[in-house]
Amino acid sequence: MEWGQEKQLRVWPKEWLTREELLTEDAAEEDFGVAKAGGESLGAFILQRQDGEYWPDALKGEAVYLHKLCVLREFAHQNAARKIVEAIACKCRKEGISYIRLDTALDEKKVRKIYLGMGFKIVDIIDYENGRSMALYEYEVMNKTHQEGRKS
Numbered sequence: 582m583e584w585g586q587e588k589q590l591r592v593w594p595k596e597w598l599t600r601e602e603l604l605t606e607d608a609a610e611e612d613f614g615v616a617k618a619g620g621e622s623l624g625a626f627i628l629q630r631q632d633g634e635y636w637p638d639a640l641k642g643e644a645v646y647l648h649k650l651c652v653l654r655e656f657a658h659q660n661a662a663r664k665i666v667e668a669i670a671c672k673c674r675k676e677g678i679s680y681i682r683l684d685t686a687l688d689e690k691k692v693r694k695i696y697l698g699m700g701f702k703i704v705d706i707i708d709y710e711n712g713r714s715m716a717l718y719e720y721e722v723m724n725k726t727h728q729e730g731r732k733s
Contacts (some may be wrong), residue, residue, distance in 0.1 A: 583645055595614070616652075623661050624652040628669060635684045644680035644719075645673060663699050665693045670722040679723040687714035 593639040605723065631639070633648035657732040663683055669681055685692050693716065697703075701718040708714045 604715075616668070618664070619663075622653065623656040624665055626650040627667060632682065632684075635715070636682060639682075642678065644682045645669065645678055647681055648682040653700065662695060666699055667688070670720065673722040677723075679721065680723060681720040683718045684715050685718070687716040725733065 612629050614628055614629050615622050616624050616626065625728070627648040629643065629646040629648065632648075636644070636646065647666075650662060650664075650665065652669075666681065673679070673681060681701075683696070685696070693703075696718050699720065701720045703716045704719045705717040706714055707717065
């Protein structure tokens, strides 16, 4: 976070990253994850089973909702975020979950490039009266072969 602030990037304010702020009706302690490789922590994330704020009409069990994905600075530019998403996708396939979904500010160009490069698609945009917009992203983890096998 400090690195991002030094570079004058828009990063989450520290006051948003407290236990009180992060634990919500949709995000319980068991939804918090730490990504590891070779026994070393490389990042963290929240993986919820529902997201009533941005996806209130979603069918239960069709998706997981990824929030606050972050990678430690020493693992930047090593595809760590992609590896985390691939591990989540693998877990989703085993559980019969079809999508990974997330939201981020539409004007976050670097973040948009990262997520689109991983295979996420923007499926909706929410425009607010204050001029800000949120992009809703979806990553399909179940290809047709997996979906057909699930139906039989």
